[in-house]
Amino acid sequence: MPGRNDPWGYVMAERGHWIFAAFYRRICDVSDRAGFGKVRARLIGDATGDVLEIGAGVGGNLPYYANADHVCLVEPDPAMRKTLAARLGRSPVAAEIGTGTAEETPYPDGRFDTVVSSLVLCTVDDIDRSAAEARRVLKPGGTFLFVEHVGSPDPKARRRQERVEPVWRRLFGGCRLTRDPVAALEKAGFTEIRTETVDLGRQPGLTKPVILGSARA
Ligand SMILES: C[S@@+](CC[C@H](N)C(=O)[O-])C[C@H]1O[C@@H](n2cnc3c(N)ncnc32)[C@H](O)[C@@H]1O
DSSP states (O other), X not given: OOOTTOHHHHHHHHTHHHHHHHHHHHHHHHHIIIIIHHHHHHHHXXXXXXXXXXXXXXXXXXXXXXXXXXXXXXXXXXXXXXHHHHTGGGOSSEEEEEOSOSSOOSOOTTOEEEEXXXXXXXXXXXXXXXXXXXXXXXXXEEEEEEEEEOXXXXXXXXXXXXXXXXXXXXXXXXXXXXXXXXXXXHHHTOEEEEEEEEOOSSOOGGGOOEEEEEEEX
């Protein structure tokens, strides 16, 4: 456990998630107004039937679930979960918070029609296990909906992301800048993977590009 000789490590280990959660709530409100709200509306508008959202954070997607029947939310961070619980009423359909992580949820095989991930595959510990778990809990033919920032295809921008990533990870709740969610989805056996690049409005260049997409289980 980091202590006196590693004050930064101590702060991040003991208080980091509470600081990040408070900070994240503000970032969410600002970025939603700057353009991410419109992207959330598009993503979540396609979420139908029984829905699982992994890494729901402070519930930024909740207001947009008008076409779903029911939403289960998985959020392992206790500070985020506290805010999420206070915001459940923002969902137009019944929503509940479950246990588990993206890598391991408590739900049976084939339970859900839709699984949603927004800005989560950058942060999970194991992206391959998370993609496999999403496919396991989806009904055959069910839909994985995602919006994620990914490693840049531009070599210069990619090198910058690689250089900054170790510090970035510590500052932003474990977020990686160079992940490849499409490769993880392919590896997990998803098909019909469709993506488009979207603009989130005010957003750090290091987190570009952002892809909005869907995949079939
Ligand atoms: C950048 S936030 C995105 C929150 C939310 N999805 C949104 O769109 O605002 C990343 C979220 O992933 C969660 N997370 C981190 N590791 C996770 C894991 N292994 N399984 C599920 N969620 C995880 C974090 O606690 C955090 O809430």
